[in-house]
Amino acid sequence: MDNDIKRSIILDNYQDNSNRIIPDNVSEYIKINSNNDSCIDNIDIYVKINGNLIEDIKYYGEACVIAISSTNILRNLLVGKTFDEAKNILRNYFNMIEEKEYDNHLLKEACVYSDISKQPSRKTCATLFARGISKILSQNDK
Amino acid sequence: MNREDFTILNNGKLIYFDNGATTLKPDCVRDTINDYYNIYTSNIHRGDYSSSLKVSELYDNCREEVRDYINAKYCCEIIFTSGATESLNDIVFGFFRHNLKKGDEVLITESEHASNVLPWFILQKEMGIVVKYISLNENYEVTIDNLQKAITNKTKVVSLAHVTNVIGDVRDIKNIAKICHEKDIFVVVDAAQSAAHEKIDVVDMDIDFLAFSAHKMYGPTGVGVLYGKFNLLKKMIPCRYGGGMNAIFNNDGYVELKDLPDRLEAGTPNIEGVLGLCECIKYIKKIGLEKINKYEHDLRKYLIDRLSELDFITVYNKNNNGIIVSFNINGVFSQDTAIYLDKYNICVRAGNHCAKMVKNVFNVANTVRVSLSFYNTKEEVDLLINVLKNSKNIWEEIL
Ligand SMILES: Cc1ncc(COP(=O)(O)O)c(C=O)c1O
Numbered sequence: 174m175d176n177d178i179k180r181s182i183i184l185d186n187y188q189d190n191s192n193r194i195i196p197d198n199v200s201e202y203i204k205i206n207s208n209n210d211s212c213i214d215n216i217d218i219y220v221k222i223n224g225n226l227i228e229d230i231k232y233y234g235e236a237c238v239i240a241i242s243s244t245n246i247l248r249n250l251l252v253g254k255t256f257d258e259a260k261n262i263l264r265n266y267f268n269m270i271e272e273k274e275y276d277n278h279l280l281k282e283a284c285v286y287s288d289i290s291k292q293p294s295r296k297t298c299a300t301l302f303a304r305g306i307s308k309i310l311s312q313n314d315k
Numbered sequence: 316m317n318r319e320d321f322t323i324l325n326n327g328k329l330i331y332f333d334n335g336a337t338t339l340k341p342d343c344v345r346d347t348i349n350d351y352y353n354i355y356t357s358n359i360h361r362g363d364y365s366s367s368l369k370v371s372e373l374y375d376n377c378r379e380e381v382r383d384y385i386n387a388k389y390c391c392e393i394i395f396t397s398g399a400t401e402s403l404n405d406i407v408f409g410f411f412r413h414n415l416k417k418g419d420e421v422l423i424t425e426s427e428h429a430s431n432v433l434p435w436f437i438l439q440k441e442m443g444i445v446v447k448y449i450s451l452n453e454n455y456e457v458t459i460d461n462l463q464k465a466i467t468n469k470t471k472v473v474s475l476a477h478v479t480n481v482i483g484d485v486r487d488i489k490n491i492a493k494i495c496h497e498k499d500i501f502v503v504v505d506a507a508q509s510a511a512h513e514k515i516d517v518v519d520m521d522i523d524f525l526a527f528s529a530h531k532m533y534g535p536t537g538v539g540v541l542y543g544k545f546n547l548l549k550k551m552i553p554c555r556y557g558g559g560m561n562a563i564f565n566n567d568g569y570v571e572l573k574d575l576p577d578r579l580e581a582g583t584p585n586i587e588g589v590l591g592l593c594e595c596i597k598y599i600k601k602i603g604l605e606k607i608n609k610y611e612h613d614l615r616k617y618l619i620d621r622l623s624e625l626d627f628i629t630v631y632n633k634n635n636n637g638i639i640v641s642f643n644i645n646g647v648f649s650q651d652t653a654i655y656l657d658k659y660n661i662c663v664r665a666g667n668h669c670a671k672m673v674k675n676v677f678n679v680a681n682t683v684r685v686s687l688s689f690y691n692t693k694e695e696v697d698l699l700i701n702v703l704k705n706s707k708n709i710w711e712e713i714l
Contacts, residue, residue: 180714213650213666213681235681237650238714 179285186245186282187238193245195219196231203313207305209297214240218305222313225255232302239286239295244302246282256310263307270296316610317341317602318690330661330695335480335508335639335686337530340595344534347594348587358583360559374586377593378576381540384596385525386516391575392548394541395589399507400430402526402541405579406503407434409551410524410543411472417443419471424449424457426479431505435474445469454634455482459490466494472501477509481667481684483637485513492521501547507531511688512611512638514604523547529588534595538588541579548575555581607689611638614687614696621700628703631682641682644706649681655709656683659702 195217196202202219209215216234220227230248247266251259262279269275269287277284286299318324320341324331331339355366359374378390387393396402415421421435425448435446449465452458457475466473473495478485492502503524506515511532517525525542529535543551553560553572560581564570572578599607615638622630622642631641644652649665656663664684685699 180710183714184710235648237648237654238710241648 182282182285183242186242189245192231194231195233205305205309207301214301220309227251227254237298239298240301243299247302263303266303316689328660332685333662333664334688336664338533341598344591344594348591351587351590377589380593380596386518392545394576394579395584396539396541397537398528398539399526402539403430404434405554406524409554413552415444420445420447420469421472422447422449422465423474426482428480456484457486470500474503476505478637480508482632483639484635485637489520529592532595535588535591538585538592557581610689611687618696638687640685649683652683654713
């Protein structure tokens with residue numbers, strides 16, 4: 174992917190605040206905090222689950238451009254998916270970050286981080302959301 | 316000024332603006348540590364051979380050097396620790412754990428460093444003391460008025476940074492201590508951020524306990540100082556036991572401890588560190604603290620003036636009297652700014668600077684912090700301003 178296109182996808186998602194909010198009906202959501210020890214990224218993730226389906230995700234907090242944009246991209250990928258589908262997407266995402274085999278059709282816009290491993294310190298930024306949501310999924314899998 | 320004393324500054328294009336985290340080390344400190352390893356490595360207070368005697372003498376002289384630097388009355392009031400954090404922990408757990416009772420109140424502020432907050436929280440949980448906060452004024456400072464408002468008849472300790480590490484405000488310790496001592500309140504001062512920049516006189520300021528680290532004053536990491544007034548330090552219960560601090564012990568469990576300062580320095584100390592600390596204090600004295608202080612304040616004023624010309628920058632602590640400047644590029648997360656500046660070899664700190672309650676103070680959780688030193692220059696400030704001026708390109712640069 175061309176660098177300019179990547180950058181504009183990242184910035185669009187960074188600036189898209191539509192889901193960067195604490196949900197109104199917060200009691201219907203499961204909340205988890207995700208932060209990075211080595212830096213100051215810190216977000217709360219809110220997930221609304223309906224049976225085996227991820228019905229909605231919101232997030233709130235302060236973090237760098239990589240952390241926020243990847244949160245928004247993955248949020249949009251995961252809403253409406255079943256647990257199994259979501260886990261599969263996340264597995265591929267982690268694989269991509271770690272430079273292993275992955276399915277780029279599954280990851281769509283999230284492929285903008287495909288060479289983030291060239292900046293090792295930013296890998297934790299790119300996985301801030303993915304680590305948090307994975308925890309929620311494994312804790313609530315029936 | 317004095318840039319020639321620092322090899323690291325003459326090696327490249329480094330612009331080091333993170334002196335609040337740690338300072339650079341002058342060659343004389345490095346050489347002192349090298350000499351210890353190259354010429355006279357040995358333990359202190361052990362051997363009967365010349366190198367051990369020499370090291371023991373140098374080590375003991377360091378105590379005198381520190382005593383003189385903070386104008387303490389006696390050498391034995393100076394305890395070497397691993398740094399400000401350990402000193403503060405020892406003060407809380409070695410002294411106050413044994414001298415406070417349930418319901419007693421300790422006053423701190425929301426701009427304190429974690430090291431001056433968390434130990435008190437532990438005592439709060441453990442023995443029911445109450446941690447309370449002195450309100451800060453609109454410039455995030457402690458005023459005498461607010462201090463007096465916060466004091467109750469249960470207040471037993473006021474524990475404050477001399478200079479805070481996010482805002483950089485300098486507290487009027489002398490007057491604070493005066494008010495506290497009229498009410499029999501202990502005064503603990505965290506001098507981590509001030510020891511290399513502001514004059515400290517523990518007698519004139521009437522400080523009960525003081526803590527600081529060598530590495531923020533051009534010395535090595537892993538060493539620092541705990542000062543306590545003799546009569547208080549005498550009552551401190553050691554947090555660590557072992558060699559070097561006991562006079563006698565028997566198989567029935569009988570132990571007699573040495574006098575101050577040895578009883579509070581169990582085990583082989585950080586000898587290279589203490590020697591390095593001694594050297595950095597000599598170095599500061601040689602340049603002159605007053606000269607350093609004036610230079611750094613002038614430079615801060617210049618930085619604030621230049622930053623104020625930029626309408627896309629918010630400076631959070633314009634009106635403070637310290638040498639720290641906290642700011643953000645509007646709409647840019649502080650860490651992204653720091654990564655951008657790093658592309659130009661400009662080192663700044665992004666974050667909450669270990670003062671996590673500061674979000675209650677600034678209403679923003681994270682800022683970019685520039686903390687100055689005497690080796691920073693106006694030219695470096697100009698470079699920073701130029702890079703900030705070009706920050707419209709920030710995303711092209713960091714993404
Ligand atoms: C105000 C203040 N207190 C305490 C400390 C802790 O110092 P150290 O990490 O050297 O123990 C710091 C260090 O950042 C500080 O800025």
